[in-house]
Amino acid sequence: MSDEDLAAAWRDPALLRARLDRARPVPKRLAESLNRGDEGFEELRPPGLPRPAAVLVGLVERPGGPFLLLTTRTAHLRHHAGQVSFPGGRMEVADPDPAATALREAEEEIGLPPDEVEVLGELDPYDTVTGFRIHPVVGWIRPKAAWIPDPFEVADVFEMPLAFAVDLANHRREQRMRDGRMRTYWTLPWNGRHVWGATAGIIVNFVQLLRWRP
Template identity: 55%
Template sequence: MGVTRERAIERLAGRHPGRRGFGGSADPAEAAAFRHAMRGDHDLNPGVTPPSTALTPAAVLVPLIDHRDGMSVLLTQRTAHLTAHAGQISFPGGRVEDADPDDVAAALRETEEEVGLPRDRVSVIGRLDTYITGTGFEIAPIVGIVDPPVPISIDPFEVAEAFEVPLSFILDRRNHQRIEREVGAHNRAYFVLPYEGRNIWGATAGILVNLAEVLAD
């Protein structure tokens, strides 16, 4: 049986995965405890620890499109010319700016800028675990439900395309592939979700795996 709107709301309600900025605590023990409690690139690599320096706040929207025949997740592919993460699959989102009141506002603002989805079309229902990247970002994944039709107008400078992946595909653990590759002198493991010729990996795959854990039966 697929995940319904009601089930998603129930599973996300009241989750408090982590407090923004706690990882930058002046108390080393407190900061370390926070970092190791978070999700991140280090999850599959026990010998790798999260960055010990101050983390850059970021927020992404995990948009659940509530189609009549089942939910899907809206993702984007970044343009090939970008300096960072060129061509990669990602959620709409970005850095939390000083003008943003909170993580939710940042995720909704970035989504509207990147794919043209008006913030008033998104019903925010909760958030997933904070995700720490090896490049020093502390990502707040904000989950929201969107009723179709979804008005999409991509920013062609940042976004090559926007597409949907069925939630049923994401919930199927058989699609969560664990891949290893050599990075420098070490092997690094990470999740990959191959979908219709696209490889969803890195932070995006890690957040989708967390979504599957939260919504699973």
């Protein structure tokens, strides 16, 4: 996809939906370039099958172009405390699919009504070292009101310009030690925010899919 086509696609939900549809199933060459999660750390994950979860990769419609909807988790949470994340959480038995989970969690966490979200498609799952298999659900958001964060789970709600995220110059690699091993991961530092780990990996996957040239 040329930069002109890419710029047009990220401003039009119909074009984004078509782009996601064309990439399913993900071609082998593209699949090999995507982040599957914390690879090489399988033995550090909790025993048993990964626990299914879903997040909303929300694109908020704004006059200057769409923005990615992100939250900062509160410091006392058990998993990923204080980190930047998409709205989302564990799938429940009553949820018929990942989209239902993502929409339910977004409403609970930031007060986003499901009828303000147009679901465009899904990205490939992303496994975390903490034992979750995250299903990213892409949605186009036309908000009618301000966000209402749940004070127990969400310390802050903010938006990152999608134009910033699709610029490959803003994708950085960092390293840190975890359980005696060096971990390498993506980061997207933006406006004083440190977006990293699964959230950054999912953003990078989304951008790679948008930029995919068969």
